[in-house]
Amino acid sequence: MLESEVASRDKKAQERRLKYAGFPVIKRIEDFDFNFQKSITQKQINRLVEMEWIERMYNLIFLGPSGVGKTHLAVSLVYKAVELGYKVSFTSMDNLMHVLKTQEISRKSKGKINRILSSNLIIIDELGYLPITRDEANLLFQLISALHEQASLIITSNKGFEDWVELLGDPALTTAVLDRNILQM
Template structure:
């Protein structure tokens, strides 16, 4: 039974909001009270407004927590990817992947290409899209993955560590190809790929073509087993072209001021760019 509504006691109201953990409503209490006096909404509209503000605040908090837990080395969005510079992948292809149907279907994505062509940028951008949709994401370089799993040998917690990694919906493994793995490291990577198969989504970036992966593992058989599971339900994108970082670094400096009469301006490399844009 609903009792008679009594005049509000401010201190008691704030205490109740605190107990219910309605932080956003408590923070905006004065502002929303003033707004209600001005607009005179119905009680239902006023309640809906407060609830929506609280829901949005909690979603933003959870997103920030997921973003921090993802361990991205830097933040890169798909909107900041320079498709005019990196023309070997179409914007439509990336927009299709950004629907995250591949994550929902537990498929994988493999990004191949030399250093500096945008593989990590795309991987991080898709990871941030996944976080915005409520998915749990983890970013690891292959070297970090191997080192973290090696550290579990001391206390025998390898199984627990793999389980913690596989608790994420999307796992990004960056820079496969820079580290030749021994038998233990090869087994770690195989275990992760095998356990993720048809259960979790992986994004893997590599500077090596698939036929070169045999040189990374302790045996060609392990490489074949990893590829068999990774590529069964996978999207593969091969990026080509110049390294963005090297292109920016090697571009001649701009010339300021006027040139002496008869002098010619030094030739500038076409398409030179400044800071920002597409990284590895």
């Protein structure tokens, strides 16, 4: 009876973490087509699934053109993190910019920022799909700085690192954003 109660509580806690995460859709590692996407191997993903990088507060950046599986991999890893008990948050870059710009005047935006800041792992999806202003780049930097050594990030982008200076509008800011414990494989 006690085991049943503990299992029920664990299941409810996982359901709360899933709701809290804000996934657009649920994706699983097992559904990723490694035959289609050969730039990352099953061995590399298995290493990431161990979640040591979260414990060490490393960040991941998945780069590539649309349709190659960046968001699938990110959501899959974060879904696995939820199963393992981590608190996670998913946000698209455009939604994040809206929330950051309105947090002082919107209770809903302030709540979203608080959830992000209290998460162990955050996905920022689609950095670079829409242009951002210098002020928005500064807001992004401030958030990443606040999360540094407090949480891990996964960022997906269709822009290569060489394009990030143009994207963020400042070489020093770009270097600071990229110089935050990025795990290289």
